[in-house]
Amino acid sequence: MKLRAAHFVDAQRLWARHMHMAKFGATPRGGVDRQALSAQDIQAQKVLLEWGSELGLVPATDAAGNLFLRLTGSEPEAAPVMTGSHMDSQPTGGKFDGIYGVLAGLEAMQAIHAAGIVPRRSIELVAWMNEEGSRFAPGMMGSSVFSGTTKLESILSVKDQRGVSVQQGLAEVLAALPSLPIWPLKRPVHAYIEAHIEQGPILERESCSIGVVSGIQGKRTFSVALQGEEAHAGTSRRCERKDALMAALQVVQALSALCNDAEDLVKFTVGRFQVKPNAPSVVPAQVEFSIDLRHPDSLVLQSLGDQIAPLCARNAGLCTATVRELSNARSLEFPQTMRDLIAGNAQTQSISCMEILSSAGHDARYMHTVCDSGMIFIPCAGGISHNEAESANEMDMANGARVLVETLLQLAAS
Numbered sequence: 001m002k003l004r005a006a007h008f009v010d011a012q013r014l015w016a017r018h019m020h021m022a023k024f025g026a027t028p029r030g031g032v033d034r035q036a037l038s039a040q041d042i043q044a045q046k047v048l049l050e051w052g053s054e055l056g057l058v059p060a061t062d063a064a065g066n067l068f069l070r071l072t073g074s075e076p077e078a079a080p081v082m083t084g085s086h087m088d089s090q091p092t093g094g095k096f097d098g099i100y101g102v103l104a105g106l107e108a109m110q111a112i113h114a115a116g117i118v119p120r121r122s123i124e125l126v127a128w129m130n131e132e133g134s135r136f137a138p139g140m141m142g143s144s145v146f147s148g149t150t151k152l153e154s155i156l157s158v159k160d161q162r163g164v165s166v167q168q169g170l171a172e173v174l175a176a177l178p179s180l181p182i183w184p185l186k187r188p189v190h191a192y193i194e195a196h197i198e199q200g201p202i203l204e205r206e207s208c209s210i211g212v213v214s215g216i217q218g219k220r221t222f223s224v225a226l227q228g229e230e231a232h233a234g235t236s237r238r239c240e241r242k243d244a245l246m247a248a249l250q251v252v253q254a255l256s257a258l259c260n261d262a263e264d265l266v267k268f269t270v271g272r273f274q275v276k277p278n279a280p281s282v283v284p285a286q287v288e289f290s291i292d293l294r295h296p297d298s299l300v301l302q303s304l305g306d307q308i309a310p311l312c313a314r315n316a317g318l319c320t321a322t323v324r325e326l327s328n329a330r331s332l333e334f335p336q337t338m339r340d341l342i343a344g345n346a347q348t349q350s351i352s353c354m355e356i357l358s359s360a361g362h363d364a365r366y367m368h369t370v371c372d373s374g375m376i377f378i379p380c381a382g383g384i385s386h387n388e389a390e391s392a393n394e395m396d397m398a399n400g401a402r403v404l405v406e407t408l409l410q411l412a413a414s
Contacts, residue, residue: 005405006349008111011398017103018397021047021087022095031388032095036088036130036141037065037169042176044087044099048127049178051106055113057125060183063152064145065129065170068183071109073122073412079188079371080122081411083108083404085196085363086131086142093132094390096197096380100397102127104195108405119412121190128363129170135160136169137290138221138326143363147370148186191338191411192367195376195400197392199360201383209399210346210353211377215333217296219361220305221326224289224312226251228319231283241283245275247319248287254315258307259293266304267294267359296357298330329365338374345406351399360385376400376407 024043025034034040045067049059052069060068070080085101105125112119128146133139136158144150156167174180198204203211228244252270259268269292276286291308295301305328312321339355346353356377367373378400381391 003115005108005111005115005117005409006402008114009107009398009401009405010110011394013110014103014107014397014401015394017051017106018095018099021099021103025089027092027388029388031390032089032093033091034087034089034093035091035135036132037166037173038135041088042173045127045173045177048087048102048106052125055110057109059178060181061174061177062146062183062185064142064155064185065173066142066146067127069106069109069125071112071119071123073119075120076122078121079190080124081119081408082124082126082189082192082367083194083408084126084128085194086128088130088132088134090132090134090386092386092388094385094387096390096392097199097385098131098196100197100378100392100400101195104397104401104404107401108408111401111405112409117409119409121412123408123412130166131363133221136166137223140361140363140366141166143366146185147366149366149369152185186370189367189371190414191371192364192373193338193342193376193404193407193411194362194364194367194373195378195404196362197380197385197390198356198377198383199380199385202356203354203377203379204381204383206354208352208354209378209396210342210351210403211356212339212343212346212353213334213358213375213377214339214355215331216358216361216365217294218298218301218329218331219292219294220301220328221293222291222305222308223324223326224248224251224291225322226287226316226319227322228283228285230277230285233281233283236283242285242318243283244287244319245284247315247317247321248273248289250315250317251312251321252289254311255291255308258311259304265295265297266300267292294359296331301331329361332365332368334364334368334374335372338372341410342374342376342403342407345410346403348406349402351403376403
């Protein structure tokens with residue numbers, strides 16, 4: 001009797017690869033700081049290429065810095081099936097966010113190789129560039145450019161806090177990696193499946209191994225700048241000051257009140273706050289802060305987001321408020337056919353599963369505009385993510401890879 005490809009998923013190998021990848025950007029508290037296009041990101045990409053080479057996978061990149069490994073099918077001209085996620089992390093991130101989808105995809109390819117299966121369609125593993133948006137904002141740059149949603153030129157000039165641009169970072173990565181072919185952007189893709197940790201507590205609470213993701217809630221991000229005027233802390237009268245920090249505090253309080261809903265569905269976050277000149281005896285002249293706004297209902301999200309700019313202007317006092325929208329993504333629902341396929345492959349293997357909405361954004365959001373897409377969630381301890389304490393269970397990780405590999409093979413046969 002021929003064994004299914006899922007039989008060849010090796011839980012210990014998958015875990016060991018995660019621990020190896022966690023060395024690149026390891027933090028003292030056991031987390032990972034692996035920013036997009038950084039030296040640590042380059043190290044991780046080199047190792048992924050080495051592992052892919054051992055399996056005979058074909059490597060490539062594209063103009064947006066996305067990294068690909070292709071398991072060539074019997075009909076290589078057919079549009080491929082794609083899987084993957086991202087390798088970059090938050091500054092105080094964990095060992096599993098993003099990288100699980102990449103390494104589960106690699107494990108699926110290794111299981112297919114071990115089973116001696118040659119799929120009809122090629123299967124491609126992808127590591128998307130800058131999903132997190134931590135070093136370069138906004139996030140999901142690689143997948144949004146690949147999908148054609150964002151123009152390549154619009155991301156190249158984006159700079160990090162040290163003044164390094166995306167274009168410079170891409171050049172550094174390309175120079176550091178082995179010579180790779182450059183594949184075109186927005187090429188045909190048959191289907192896309194992304195595996196990821198849940199980043200929430202539901203699966204763990206329900207003792208369920210697999211989350212069949214129904215969709216992704218909407219998200220809008222903004223950059224707000226309050227411009228005031230520097231003044232002497234000891235001599236300037238408070239009523240005359242153009243204090244950008246005090247103005248920013250008033251604005252944030254007003255925004256918080258706007259987003260306060262009884263059902264607690266609105267997710268409003270100010271995650272970055274920068275004050276200039278940031279000197280003890282100088283009235284702050286400029287404050288810049290970020291807004292991350294999310295809601296499962298696109299109409300509510302649109303309404304709240306549209307109120308941000310006028311609200312900032314009304315509460316800026318003697319300062320000037322400038323609001324710039326960085327991204328605007330509506331809520332989406334994945335095709336029922338993809339959800340049924342994932343659930344069926346879990347049930348066939350007697351792996352518990354349930355439908356679940358993703359409250360976090362993922363690259364699958366943009367691939368959804370290109371082809372039929374879906375997501376597989378696995379539990380993470382306590383629902384903790386974007387945190388050095390982030391953790392996942394070895395068996396859940398392997399079960400996710402087992403469901404993934406069978407789903408990929410069915411899609412590749414279609």
